[in-house]
Structure formats: structure tokens, C-alpha cells
């Protein structure tokens with residue numbers, strides 16, 4: 274893969290070369306790749322790509338029609354872009370540019386129309402090879418740019434590459450995109466400032482460039498950039514397309530004339546219909562042919578946009594003329610002839626090698642012919658041939674396409690666990706949370722300080738237990754609930770690009786956050802329980818175990834509700850209802866529950882943890898002494914209140930092991946349900 278640094282930084286005459294795969298990287302702590310002058314005016318990406326060089330891709334789409342409800346957003350839109358070309362999609366705001374990109378990337382269902390990549394209809398395998406740079410820059414705000422790129426490289430570059438090769442690649446991308454000075458800056462968000470808008474945009478492109486895609490779809494990559502940066506970026510993309518044989522589709526809002534002329538092909542949209550499709554350099558002639566002449570020195574991009582924003586009659590005239598243009602000889606055959614598989618017609622790659630025409634939609638070639646092909650062309654042929662579907666429809670049925678993940682389950686799990694830990698740590702173990710936990714631990718300890726083990730203090734001991742279980746239940750539950758929505762967008766983006774398995778992500782989330790989930794309740798327990806009256810290390814450990822188990826169960830329920838509800842308000846309402854009911858039926862606030870409502874107790878997770886804590890605390894070793902006027906009948910014949918009598922008074926009947934099994938079942942069921950919801954009901958759109 275070849276790319277020049279000055280593609281991104283105009284005027285910079287320094288060229289870079291990455292060391293070969295075999296060259297050792299001196300240290301992994303800092304980018305070790307220092308710019309070196311080389312004879313060539315190009316920069317080589319690590320040779321890692323040579324074995325996995327992606328195929329050049331022809332993208333053709335015909336008769337694309339998309340609607341939302343009763344409204345037609347796109348109507349009969351055609352286009353073709355070859356390797357090495359940049360297709361610009363332009364049009365007024367709301368004309369359907371983003372919708373078209375979504376359709377081309379397979380994220381938006383078509384009402385009708387066909388999309389072909391080489392000879393294949395768009396399918397899951399292709400969808401995941403398409404790099405789509407979204408209009409919004411979606412990242413984890415707390416991670417630095419470098420961390421973000423490193424995790425992306427580790428997840429999306431194949432396992433056949435070593436860690437150091439992947440890091441070399443990251444170094445180089447950072448360097449090429451001129452992001453060296455900000456690589457340790459956090460991405461940031463509206464609360465915590467980090468990268469600037471332009472830097473975020475470049476970071477977004479860098480993440481996608483890492484995978485060396487064949488086809489890039491970019492939604493308004495120049496928006497928010499100053500004119501120099503916008504031009505620099507477009508020059509980069511153009512040269513990247515030409516040198517690497519990449520297929521680039523880009524939406525532009527109001528480009529300068531310089532940027533406009535960097536695009537080979539133009540698709541102009543007007544109210545979701547094609548107002549022009551063809552060579553960019555011929556658009557002015559097209560408008561002249563229908564009597565719309567551009568003024569001297571006027572930016573053609575501004576001119577054509579003004580025309581398609583004109584009165585309805587004018588717009589219709591342009592659309593009609595664009596329809597007529599489809600009948601001209603110059604209109605690509607691939608977009609006219611349904612049977613024409615353009616790859617068999619002729620293929621011109623970026624090195625201008627021509628593959629001879631063949632007959633029929635999927636002809637087989639002689640071995641000699643295959644051998645005589647350029648390696649790129651042969652691979653393209655073999656690849657598309659082997660995957661040719663028996664149908665030429667662009668039905669996006671995924672089952673007929675094979676897709677393999679870039680990395681193994683284990684790699685994904687490992688990297689995602691680390692990322693999850695790193696991303697969640699500042700959120701879950703913030704200074705505020707430490708202060709809150711230590712403060713609350715001390716407060717609880719002081720309130721229930723050195724309670725004597727007698728009946729008069731029984732209610733207070735139970736109060737500490739119930740307060741501890743419910744507080745950490747609420748903390749973990751609402752923490753999990755609020756961690757999902759900000760994360761959902763990033764995960765959705767990554768899942769759509771086929772970066773990793775959902776199962777790896779889900780398991781990593783559970784495992785990566787586990788140490789963070791249990792840290793604060795453990796600290797609280799270490800502070801408050803000894804203040805309450807430490808009488809046995811075994812009891813101390815067992816109580817801690819049930820407190821933590823209860824916290825993890827509550828987190829699972831939070832994950833599940835967070836996964837089900839896109840609407841934060843709704844998930845808070847459901848959670849508030851559930852957690853309050855859980856407390857009411859926990860066994861402390863209400864002991865005389867009406868018979869017809871007793872079943873509710875079995876849905877309360879706090880109930881089980883609270884019961885188990887009592888079983889442990891009031892066991893045989895350190896009994897509770899009866900009061901002089903005891904409410905327990907057993908005190909008539911005994912000095913101490915047995916644990917069974919304390920539990921009986923609350924109507925609790927399950928032994929320790931049964932309570933534990935129910936808690937574990939809660940954990941398993943809600944975690945599994947959370948996965949099922951994400952897997953089958955909340956697939957990224």
C-alpha cells in the first residue's frame with residue numbers, strides 16, 4: 274500500500290518510509306518510526322498488506338429507490354465508480370445523499386434497485402469490506418487518539434500480523450495524517466474538550482484507513498474543515514484512489530472549485546432524483562445544453578447547486594435532461610444492460626491493464642488467459658468468480674456470502690476487555706465515586722457503630738445489611754443502565770463494519786468491567802462492617818461475597834434493561850419501578866406481605882442476598898441474645914435467638930444454598946437475555 278505524506282499535508286516535502294516487516298521496532302512505547310528521506314516520492318505502508326492486498330472494486334448501482342413511510346427519499350438513482358476514481362454525490366441539504374451512502378453500504382434497505390461490487394450483489398461479505406466514514410465522528414471520548422487507533426488496529430488487522438507490525442502501522446497512519454502532536458490527546462466530547470473537529474474527522478478517516486479497504490464511502494468528510502484542510506484531505510483521497518486503485522464515493526456540500534475538479538464522476542441529486550450523472554468535467558456542458566449557462570469565473574459547484582435549488586419547473590427540466598442523458602452512447606453499459614456484468618465486459622485497473630471481453634454473464638476463462646492476467650486482475654476475477662451468485666439480483670440476502678472475521682474470538686475478547694477496562698475505569702472509579710463510597714462507608718459505620726449482639730440491636734444490624742444490599746444494587750443497576758447508551762453508537766458502528774463478534778464484545782464487557790464493579794462495594798464493606806462490629810473473618814468474607822454477588826446481579830439486570838430500551842427516559846422509569854419493588858419486597862421494609870402478593874418476593878434479587886447475609890451473620894457461633902421482653906417465643910426457653918426464628922419472623926423459608934442458586938440464576942438469565950436482545954432485536958441499523 275502506497276501513500277504519500279503530502280497527500281494529507283500539502284506543501285510538506287518530507288517523505289516517509291516504514292521499515293520492512295522484518296525490521297525490529299526499537300520500542301513500543303512511543304512511535305518509533307521517524308521520517309526518513311527516501312528516493313521515492315511515495316510512502317510504503319508496512320509490507321503486511323502485500324499478502325492481503327484487497328481487490329480493486331467496481332461499484333455499480335442501478336435504479337436505487339428508497340422510501341421512508343409514504344415518502345420516497347431516493348428514486349431510480351444510478352451510478353458507477355471504478356477503481357482509482359472518486360465519485361462525488363452532491364445536492365442540496367435533504368436531497369438524499371446520506372441515504373444513498375447508507376444504501377450503498379448495505380445499511381439501508383432498498384425498495385428496489387441493484388448494487389453490485391464487481392460481479393457480486395452486495396452481501397454481508399462485501400458490506401464488511403466497505404469502509405464507511407460517517408458524518409458524525411463516533412468514538413469513546415475518554416480514550417486518546419493513539420489508544421483508539423491501537424485498539425482499532427488490534428481488532429481489525431488480521432491475526433497473522435504481530436502486535437509490533439500493527440503498532441508500526443498505527444504509527445505510520447498517525448504520521449501520514451499529521452496527527453503526531455495530538456496522538457496523546459483524548460478524543461473528548463462536549464463536557465471534556467479534546468481533539469478539534471478537523472482532528473476528529475482525520476481520526477475518523479485514520480481508523481478506516483487502517484484496514485486498507487478497497488472501497489471507501491465518506492459522508493461529508495470536508496464539513497467543519499477550513500478550506501486548506503478540506504483541499505488537503507480531498508487531494509489525499511484522490512491520490513490514494515489513483516495510486517492504490519481504491520474506489521472512493523464521497524458526499525460534498527458546497528465544495529470549492531478546486532475540490533470539485535478533484536472528483537472524476539459526479540452524481541447530482543435533486544429531491545432524491547438524479548439531476549446529473551457523468552464526468553465532473555462535463556457537467557457545465559450538460560447545463561449549457563439545456564440553456565443554463567455558467568458565468569465566467571463562477572464556481573461550477575455553486576452554479577449547479579443553485580440550479581437544482583431553483584423553481585420546481587427548472588428542477589424538473591434538469592431531471593428530464595438527466596433522464597435523456599441515460600440514452601446517450603456515453604452512458605455506461607453496466608447501468609443500461611441488465612445482463613451486462615461489467616467485469617466481463619472490460620476491466621481497466623489503475624495500471625490501465627485491460628481484461629478482454631467475454632461472453633455471457635459469468636463466463637469461465639481458459640487457464641492461459643488467467644495466467645496472462647495481471648495479478649490484481651486475476652485475483653479480482655477469481656475472487657468474484659468464486660463468489661458469483663446464481664442470482665443477479667441485488668437482494669441483500671447474506672446467507673449466500675461467506676464472511677470471516679479479521680481476528681480470532683480470543684484476540685477480540687482480549688482486546689475488547691482491555692479497552693472496556695480502560696474506557697470504563699475513569700467513569701466507574703471516578704474521584705467522586707471514591708469520595709461517595711468512603712463517605713458512605715464511614716457514615717454507615719458511625720450510624721451503626723459497634724452494635725451489641727442482642728435483640729435490641731437486631732433491627733439495626735438488619736438495617737445495615739438491607740441498606741448495603743439495596744444501595745449497591747441501585748449503584749450497579751443505574752451505572753450499567755447509563756453505560757449503555759453512550760457506548761451503543763460506537764459498538765453499532767464497529768459491528769456494522771464487521772470489526773468483531775458480538776459475543777466477544779459482550780463477554781469482554783462482562784469481564785472487563787467486573788473488577789471495577791466490585792471495587793467500590795468491597796471498599797465500602799471493608800470500612801463499614803468492622804465499625805459495625807467485626808466478630809469473625811469467615812463471616813466478614815461471606816458477607817462480602819453476597820454483597821458482591823448481589824451487585825453483579827443488579828448490574829446484569831441494568832445491562833438487560835439498557836439493551837432493551839433505546840430511550841433513556843423509558844429505561845430509567847422501568848428501572849425505578851423494578852428496583853423500588855425489589856426493595857419493598859426485600860423482606861426488611863415489609864414483613865407482613867399480603868398472601869396474594871408473596872410471589873413478588875421471589876422476583877426481588879435483594880431478598881435473596883439479604884436473606885443469605887442474615888443466615889451468615891446470625892449463625893450459631895455468635896448468637897443474638899434475647900431481650901427481657903422478647904417478641905420471639907423461643908426466648909421463653911432459650912437465652913439466644915436462633916437464626917431460623919429471625920428468618921421465620923420475616924416469612925423467609927429458603928436455605929443459603931437455594932438463595933445462592935437463585936441469585937446465580939438471576940445472573941445467568943439476565944446476562945443471556947441481554948445478549949439475545951442485542952443479537953436478535955437490536956441489530957445495528
Ligand SMILES: Nc1ncnc2c1ncn2[C@@H]1O[C@H](COP(=O)(O)OP(=O)(O)OP(=O)(O)O)[C@@H](O)[C@H]1O
Nearest residue numbers: 341342346364365366367368369370371372373526
Ligand atoms: N428513516 C427516515 N425516516 C423518515 N425520513 C427520513 C429517514 N431518513 C431520511 N429521511 C429524510 O430523507 C431526506 C434525505 O435525508 P438525507 O439524510 O439522506 O439527506 P442529505 O442529502 O444527506 O442531507 P444533508 O446534506 O443535510 O446531510 C431528509 O428529508 C430526511 O428527513
